[in-house]
Amino acid sequence: SQKIEQNSEALNIQEGKTATLTCNYTNYSPAYLQWYRQDPGRGPVFLLLIRENEKEKRKERLKVTFDTTLKQSLFHITASQPADSATYLCAGRRRGSQGNLIFGKGTKLSVKP
Amino acid sequence: DVKVTQSSRYLVKRTGEKVFLECVQDMDHENMFWYRQDPGLGLRLIYFSYDVKMKEKGDIPEGYSVSREKKERFSLILESASTNQTSMYLCASSSSWMAGGNYGYTFGSGTRLTVV
Numbered sequence: 001s002q003k004i005e006q007n008s009e010a011l012n013i014q015e016g017k018t019a020t021l022t023c024n025y026t027n028y029s030p031a032y033l034q035w036y037r038q039d040p041g042r043g044p045v046f047l048l049l050i051r052e053n054e055k056e057k058r059k060e061r062l063k064v065t066f067d068t069t070l071k072q073s074l075f076h077i078t079a080s081q082p083a084d085s086a087t088y089l090c091a092g093r094r095r096g097s098q099g100n101l102i103f104g105k106g107t108k109l110s111v112k113p
Numbered sequence: 114d115v116k117v118t119q120s121s122r123y124l125v126k127r128t129g130e131k132v133f134l135e136c137v138q139d140m141d142h143e144n145m146f147w148y149r150q151d152p153g154l155g156l157r158l159i160y161f162s163y164d165v166k167m168k169e170k171g172d173i174p175e176g177y178s179v180s181r182e183k184k185e186r187f188s189l190i191l192e193s194a195s196t197n198q199t200s201m202y203l204c205a206s207s208s209s210w211m212a213g214g215n216y217g218y219t220f221g222s223g224t225r226l227t228v229v
Contacts, residue, residue, distance in 0.1 A: 034217060043117075043203050043220030044156075089156070100146060100171070101218065105155035 002028040004092045006104035013080060014112055021075040021107045023090030030092030033073045034101065035064055038087045047088075048075075080111045116140075119204050119221035126228050132191040134224050136204030143209040145187035146218070147171075147179065149200040156203065162187055163209070194228045201225050 003026045013019050023033065032051045036044035050057045050066045050073065057064045063076040077084050087108045091101040120135035138145065146161040148171075158171030160179040168179050176198060180188045187206075191198055202225075205218040 036218075041223070041225075043205070043223050044218070046217030046219065049217060100144075100158060100161050102158075103148075103156040105153070 002026075002030075002092070002094060002102055004030075004090055004102050004104040006090055006107050008107045009105070010108045010110070012110045012112065015081060017080055019077040019080045019084065019109055019111070021088050021090075021109065023073040023075065023104055025071050025073075025092050028092075028095050029068065029071075030095070030102075032093050033064075033066060034091045035062075035073075035075050036089040036091065038089060038106065044089055077109075080109075082111050082113050085109055085111050117204055117206055117219050117221040119202075119224050121224050122222065124224055124226045126191075126194050126226065128195060128228055130191075130194045130228075132194050132226070132228075134189040134191075134202055134204075134226070136187045136189070136221055137185050138187075138206040138219070139185065140206060140208075140219065141184070142206035142219075143184070144207045145181065146205045146207075147177075147187065147189045148203045148205065149173070150203055150223075151200050159189065191226075194226075196228050199226060199228045 005024045034049045035047045038044040048064050050064045061078045065074045087106040089106045090104040094102050117138045126132050144163045147159040148156045150156050157173050162168045162181045178190045201223050203223045204221040207218045
């Protein structure tokens, strides 16, 4: 079955460092991947979308890559701040449907001052 | 500010009750979705709809039904609530895949349902 996997449940880093989160897809090739931020008790908030023909996308301190050879997307937050602490979800467009999303389980990022 | 509004933040219901979860969006989006989110399992798609009166089963539709009588409203119905349906329920909407755009979902704040 089509899967989106985020193998790290949690990531702890120091303020000012770059956080790198990994998302892998298996058994299919998504037309695009999306990244969301989720704070406790709240719904996810859309951050970025990257298409399979794009290698890299940037938005302020965020950068996303899409590597179709490795079947992987990397999500970077540069100059991380404690306010970046949240769970980050990766999602891939499901093939063979109207394009709804398959979500990974998320990586909880903690940025320590 | 565009919004997806879920009618309740917290809900406690008894086993066997019929439960209605309401979701309204003000963005004129064609697509609407219901997910549930559980620790260790992530977000799982229950049902979705890409037009009024249309619905499609997601990955875990058993025990649920949906209704979309108007474009802005998508209701999730638990026909006979059971304790294993205790969860966080999230509604989302997005513009049509045909319309272009960034396809990002806009989520509601969620309804935490407890079935006792």
